[in-house]
Amino acid sequence: MEKVVKAHYIKYSWISDDPRLIAKAEELAELRKAKQIRKSKRPLEDAFNAILTSFEVLGVYSGDELRIPTNINLYNANTRRNPSYTTEVLDALKFLINELYIDKTADRKRYRLNYKDIWLPFRYSITPKWLEEVSDKPLSDVSLVRRNPLMPYTELRKDVWVKDNKGKQQKTKVATPVPKNQQRQHRAMLDMTDQVLSSYDDLIRQVQVTIGDTAIHPAQLFLTRVFSKGSLELGGRLYSSIQNTKKKLRWHINLNGDPTIEVDYWSIHPYLAYHSRDIAFTGDDPYTIDGFDRDLVKVAFNIMINRKGYKGHESAAKTLSSDLNIGMVEATQLEQAIQERHTPIADLFNSGAGLELQRLDSTIALQVLKSFIDRGIPIIPIHDSFIVSVRYTEDLILTMRDCYYEVLYSSQPPLDKQSFKGIKAEHRDYTEPMLEAIQCCFEGNTEDMDDLYWDNLINNEPVQTPPRVEQDCVVVDEGIE
Numbered sequence: 001m002e003k004v005v006k007a008h009y010i011k012y013s014w015i016s017d018d019p020r021l022i023a024k025a026e027e028l029a030e031l032r033k034a035k036q037i038r039k040s041k042r043p044l045e046d047a048f049n050a051i052l053t054s055f056e057v058l059g060v061y062s063g064d065e066l067r068i069p070t071n072i073n074l075y076n077a078n079t080r081r082n083p084s085y086t087t088e089v090l091d092a093l094k095f096l097i098n099e100l101y102i103d104k105t106a107d108r109k110r111y112r113l114n115y116k117d118i119w120l121p122f123r124y125s126i127t128p129k130w131l132e133e134v135s136d137k138p139l140s141d142v143s144l145v146r147r148n149p150l151m152p153y154t155e156l157r158k159d160v161w162v163k164d165n166k167g168k169q170q171k172t173k174v175a176t177p178v179p180k181n182q183q184r185q186h187r188a189m190l191d192m193t194d195q196v197l198s199s200y201d202d203l204i205r206q207v208q209v210t211i212g213d214t215a216i217h218p219a220q221l222f223l224t225r226v227f228s229k230g231s232l233e234l235g236g237r238l239y240s241s242i243q244n245t246k247k248k249l250r251w252h253i254n255l256n257g258d259p260t261i262e263v264d265y266w267s268i269h270p271y272l273a274y275h276s277r278d279i280a281f282t283g284d285d286p287y288t289i290d291g292f293d294r295d296l297v298k299v300a301f302n303i304m305i306n307r308k309g310y311k312g313h314e315s316a317a318k319t320l321s322s323d324l325n326i327g328m329v330e331a332t333q334l335e336q337a338i339q340e341r342h343t344p345i346a347d348l349f350n351s352g353a354g355l356e357l358q359r360l361d362s363t364i365a366l367q368v369l370k371s372f373i374d375r376g377i378p379i380i381p382i383h384d385s386f387i388v389s390v391r392y393t394e395d396l397i398l399t400m401r402d403c404y405y406e407v408l409y410s411s412q413p414p415l416d417k418q419s420f421k422g423i424k425a426e427h428r429d430y431t432e433p434m435l436e437a438i439q440c441c442f443e444g445n446t447e448d449m450d451d452l453y454w455d456n457l458i459n460n461e462p463v464q465t466p467p468r469v470e471q472d473c474v475v476v477d478e479g480i481e
Helices: 019-034 044-057 087-098 128-133 180-185 187-204 268-275 294-306 317-324 328-341 343-348 354-374 390-409 432-443 451-459
Strands: 006-009 014-016 065-067 102-106 109-113 116-120 123-126 145-147 154-163 169-175 209-211 214-216 224-228 231-239 253-255 258-265 380-382 385-389 423-426
Touching: 014 044, 019 044, 019 087, 044 087, 044 145, 065 102, 087 102, 154 187, 154 231, 180 187, 180 231, 187 224, 187 231, 187 354, 224 354, 231 354, 253 385, 258 268, 258 390, 268 294, 268 343, 268 354, 294 317, 294 328, 294 354, 317 328, 328 343, 354 380, 354 385, 354 390, 385 390, 390 423, 390 432, 390 451, 423 432, 432 451
Parallel strands: 006 065, 154 224
Antiparallel strands: 014 145, 065 123, 102 123, 109 116, 154 169, 209 214, 209 253, 224 231, 253 258, 258 385, 258 423, 380 385
């Protein structure tokens, strides 16, 4: 059977304190320096450490491959993708490529993401030379991998235009220092984010994470909170490497041996748009409009709420027609129908309000995360959804409700206010007893469900093999969303 190759977009977010990896990084740095005509005073050891550690975290010894950009603009101070993208890292990468330690396996690839075409960089794998001269297995103990000191827990991004490898201008997102006035204004939020995400690193490092029976390096779960458009009031969602795993594979994540469930807020942005204005949404489903497919309405709504229009918030019909591959007449009718269905918040469409709503949902997510960290319960956030052991399904549901109310209303909402319609779950194909238990969690009927009950239920659940899904990971927290 042909092997399915996974390809990850490279990250340099980690380093190792393991003496074995440190020694190999120093050895490679010396080899690189010996190749230079002129001596360099740049600390290449740290760059090689970040590369070696990232290769281990992202599974190259298990046969996974890496998408690695070598465009110098991404590693320069004013246009670098994030603080870990340094000229020293680029220097070390080019050495590894030129000396055939890593080899190109696939060309650049066009990828459709968030309704736009983007290009992924060349794909690489380690070579026999790497296996012989560097290592044929991971050099670092998992517990000795930590966050790269260059990577803060909070990252502020802005859009810039840079030249690609062919000299063409393209728009990309780069990290930018947080202005002092924003640091002062949001000091409490920044401090809380650092505290929560630092504690999360400590917690998740002790958790055994697998997809099926394949171990996942816990460093792939380390989180960064990313803000957009140069403002700490826009965006702020939590990103990690593992959340880019395809949904069908995520369903097979196990935490400390327990099967999991992914629970998310149902239609959270429409409800946040209403509730943040102290308005109750009247209806059963924000995305249901007579005469239109619900999935089409959902995508169109989110395009309209995220789109930043100009000339007085001009129509989004052209954008809808292009992104949804529908005719202009249908796109115009769809836009008008959504505006009429959501008249109380119609002024938010084409205003770029989506990033403000992300700021709200990220605040809610941080509160949910903190609640589980405080109790030492493993959890994986995926924007506005969360993965936990099935035994904590009801805990998660109640926590998500409480945190929504806390952020939107500071406590329970007034009786005359409508909360979000509900919370929904996605998971692997469970047996009937497990499905009944999950349903009881949603209904609050869990009086007899103690630890022994869940232990027996989990032990009787048959082992499942994850689907074979070809995965070319697009790491959205690397700035290419």
